[in-house]
Amino acid sequence: MTKPIRTEEIEVSMGPLHRGMEKIAEKRTYFQYMPLVDRFDYLAAMLNGALYCMTIEKLAGMEPPRRAEYIRVIMMELNRIASHLVFVGTLGLDLGASTPFIYCFREREEILDLFDLVCGARMTFNYMRPGGVAKDLPPEFAPKCREFLKKMPARLREYDDLLSNNEIFVERMRGVAKIGADEAVNLGLSGPTLRASGVGFDIRRFEPYSVYPEFDFDVAVREEGDCLARYLCRTEEIRQSLRIVQQALDGLPEGPSSTRINMNLKPAAGEVYHHIEGARGEMGCYLVSDGTTTPVRLKWRAPSFSNLAVLTSALPGWKVADSVAIIGSIDVVLGEVDR
Amino acid sequence: MLFDLIASFIKAVLVFAVVMSFVPFLIWLERKLVAWMQQRIGPNRTGPFGLLQPIADAVKLIIKENIFPSGVEKITYFLAPMMSMIPALAAFAVIPFGSPVRIMGRTVNLQVADVNIGILYILALSSLAVYGAVLAGWSSNNKYSLLGGLRTSAQMISYELPIGLSVVSIVLLTGSLSLNEVVRSQASHGIWNIFPQFLGFIILLISYNAELNRAPFDLGEAESEIVAGYHTEYSGFRFAMFYMGEYVNMVTVAALVTVLFLGGWQAPFGPEIPLLWFLIKIFAFILLYMWVRATFPRVRYDQLMALGWKILVPASLANLAMTAVIIVLGGPNAVRILSVGSIVLAVLVGLVLKAAVALRTKSAPGLAPPAGAGS
């Protein structure tokens, strides 16, 4: 301990949360596996469900009705906001600010209330279905959601007062663990962690899926690549997601919210990979079918897993106190890392 | 003679009882207040408004099993919690909390001990609190404790310098080290020291926050880095002793700042009611600290040391120089000139800091502050 107290080497130790979830898929029908995908990235379960359903639809060659697509977008973006709120709150908590944490969870709670209204669950929703969604939106959803959208900008300013414009917070984040654009790409980073390094890659924009091309939003990009940039990218994404939800809510088409499909779905033999912009980055699902009711193989590309790789190069050389900020700024969900 | 002896003993017991009864109340107040600031409810199960929560906690802690972890140095491990509380209590002895009253035909000072070096005494005793942290950190046989103890001690001694330098400026104004005299001089100047010593007040506010190890300067017990710092290995009533020591220290510091800067027991307006104004000022100060705690994230250790050594020490030296020069040259108007001067100086220091931050941000390419994020 005679040297300055800094991180010298880091070993990422994974596995304690491994549940063999990809293997389980090989023993379940496509529908039976539905509730389990919520347990990958449990902070953004709507996105997991949507990805799984989109992959099955791609495999089986179906199209969900437009209303279902819109509902999915609303749910996904709301869930992205909720997930980023957890990020903002816990990052503040790691740096010793307890108040933003509670504030963020207050807003997250309102989003969870909305989900509760829609599907009766608050964390693992099991709401998406191949061919649509499980249930249409209840009539009280739209007004409540609009109310939330109206409230949110003021709340975001509150976080800015507590964190983004707080000298102590900014001083602890600025310039810490800069990741260059090349390095970020080489390490396979994605999502806000990548976009904070100046690479404006967002699947919603560059490989549009669902009905995203119909919405007007900006991709949050920052050039600095440090912890502050990663934080600001996410707060900006909250704002953009709010815009998308607003547009989707305004343009919500009438019609059925799902198509009837056989519960014992037997997609034609083949393989398919589909990826969406998850809350933490590129979330992908690779599905192989042999024409029976169970998939032969399911592989999940978890953004947290790939993003975790950056720690081995980002942490060494920084103070122990900085490591808290660095790990916090990468925003890892371990349920997704170990699967 | 005997009357004095008995009177001072009674005063000592009373002050001890009052300060000690403040502690559970303050613990409750802090929990409740921070809870309200964070949209929570706070303790509300034990007693009315949860008022008995600290008592329940104390009972729980006292009946906890007494554990001596393996490898601790028993004597120092045992002494450390006491070392953090006793000096804080003893320091309160020289705080005057009211103008003298007449009891049974005799004048009684509302102060346990009227010593003529009150300020030095308090500074000396408050430095002793360092020993609690160091001994606890060293004796615990735990790496986190050692780190916490070291951090806390280096932090506390570093912030003693700006405190000492700012208090010298008060002594310059007063011409005495007696705390009673400090209050009287504020009365005779007709203005509380917070105005002619505005910068000094700000420096003391920050320094004492660090000296008390409270957020945002609670580096010695930063839970995301070193578990609980120097009291990681403490449980039961030994832990409670640290906890109480922290709050007793806070009361003592609040009382000291009240005496030094806020005119002591004097009423800002209206009639002087014994103790009332003194308590109001103390609580205002404590509430400010609680508010600060709920607002700020924690600083990093190098930032903490830089703030103390590179900003507060020069600033307090500048304040001292200005005070001395104006007192010599200003003659009878010195206090009035100082009231303006200190605010100007405070603004100046603020501007210099802003410029320094801007300069550093500019000199590091790619680190420009974010331009108005928002859609």
Added chain:
Amino acid sequence: MNPYLPILFMLVIATAFALAAMALALFVGRPRPGPERKFAPYECGIEPVGSARDRFPVKFYLVAMLFILFDIEVIFLYPWAVVFRQLGVFGLIEMAIFLGILLVGYIYVWRVGALEWQ
């Protein structure tokens, strides 16, 4: 009566309270035997490696030395401050020289990087 006597009272009361509380705690929460693990130092569930009383950065020692140097100079300011009004301009110049020397030391310490934390 010696004005410092009440301080002694206060110290005695505080110490008595602390000792009594500790003794009570020892009596009520009597230590019970347990496996060795129970008394192991807390290191987040991982078995402690090496001695906890390791060598630590010399920086802390440096800070302590600096503190002693500067704090003694601050203490010298107190008697000066008490009689400052009597000394007048003479006291001001005298202390300006004293503080000037202190300032040189301070700037030196800053320049050699003793105030930087890595």
